[in-house]
Amino acid sequence: MIKLPTVCILVAAxxxxxxxxxxxxxxxxxKNAELxxxxxxxxxxxGAEVASRDMSISRMQDAIKVSLNEQLLFPSGGxxxxxxxxxxxxxxxxxxxxxQKNKINVNGYTDxxxxxxxxxxxGVTTNQILxxxxxxxxxxxxxxxxVKPSMVSAQGFGEQSPxxxxxxxxxxxxxxxxxxxxxxxxx
Numbered sequence: 453m454i455k456l457p458t459v460c461i462l463v464a465a466x467x468x469x470x471x472x473x474x475x476x477x478x479x480x481x482x483k484n485a486e487l488x489x490x491x492x493x494x495x496x497x498x499g500a501e502v503a504s505r506d507m508s509i510s511r512m513q514d515a516i517k518v519s520l521n522e523q524l525l526f527p528s529g530g531x532x533x534x535x536x537x538x539x540x541x542x543x544x545x546x547x548x549x550x551x552q553k554n555k556i557n558v559n560g561y562t563d564x565x566x567x568x569x570x571x572x573x574x575g576v577t578t579n580q581i582l583x584x585x586x587x588x589x590x591x592x593x594x595x596x597x598x599v600k601p602s603m604v605s606a607q608g609f610g611e612q613s614p615x616x617x618x619x620x621x622x623x624x625x626x627x628x629x630x631x632x633x634x635x636x637x638x639x
Contacts, residue, residue, distance in 0.1 A: 483514075483553075483636040484514075484636075486553070486554075486636075487511075487514070487515070487516060487554070487634070487636060488511070490516060490547060490548065490554075490634065491509065491511045491516050493547045494509050494516065494518065494544065494547055495509055497543050497544075497546075497547060498518075498540070498543060498544070501520075501524065501540055505521075506520065506521055506523060506524035506540075507519065507520050507521070507524060507540070514635060514636045515633050515634060515635040515636065516633070516634040517631055517632070517633050517634075518544065518631065518632040518633075518634075519629055519630075519631045519632075520537075520540070520629060520630050520631075520632070521625065521626065521628065521629050522625065522628035522629060523625070524536065524537055524540060525537040525586070525590070525630055526586060529568060529570060529571055531576075531582060531585040531586045531589050532589065533589055533590065533593060538593060541590060541593050541594060541597065542593075542597050544594070544632065545593075545594045545597035545598055545599050546597065546598075548594075548599060548634060549594075549597065549598035549599045549600070550598070552599060552600050552603055554603070554634050554635060554636055555603050555604070555605070555634075555635055556594065556599060556603060556604040556605075556632055556633070556634050557604075557605055557606075557607065557632070557633045557635065558587045558588075558590050558591045558594070558604065558605065558606040558607070558630060558631075558632055559587060559606075559607050559608075559609060559630065559631045559632075559633065560582075560583035560584060560585075560586040560587030560590075560606070560607070560608040560609065560629075560630050561583055561608075561609050561610070561611070561612070561613060561614075561627060561628065561629050561630070561631070562579040562582055562583045562610055562611050562627065562628055563579075563611060563614070563618050563623075563624035563625075563627040563628050564579070564611040564614070564618040564624070564627075565579075565618075565624060566579075567579060567582065578610065579610035579611045580608055580609070580610035581608070582608070582610070583608030583609055583610050584606070584607070584608025585608070586608065586630055587606035587607055587608050587630060588606045588608075590606070590630050590632075591604050591605070591606035611627070614626075614627045615627060615629070
């Protein structure tokens, strides 16, 4: 039979295990406040792109996700950014780079349309390769605009993780995108 003092000690230990120190809590609140400020700045600065539906910005628990569609960034079947895309990415970098503490993941995606002969001649034989080239291009441009190279990475996911059906032109268009995820350390 377990005695009452032993039960009290066990209950106290379980309750204390879920607690965090004041310092840890304060640091978490500070990181959250910084992300919230960046989120607001991005929404203000990128208002035209968001309004035209070329971009969406969403706030997640420990991150911000900026999704840019292909029309804003790349010509069809290409990976070199347009001048409009460079202006938009430069505005994003100007907000994120000056006091950068958060890691930026640049993720590229495509639709499920097979690679055409023109891209294949350039060595782009899969959607995976195309999405990687697009993500790397955005990452390199962000670095040229002041983002810390050690705090940004690029990954292509090809046709994985579609956000819409690939059975329609509109759905395929939505799936051709680059997403920037700005995450707090440890997120």
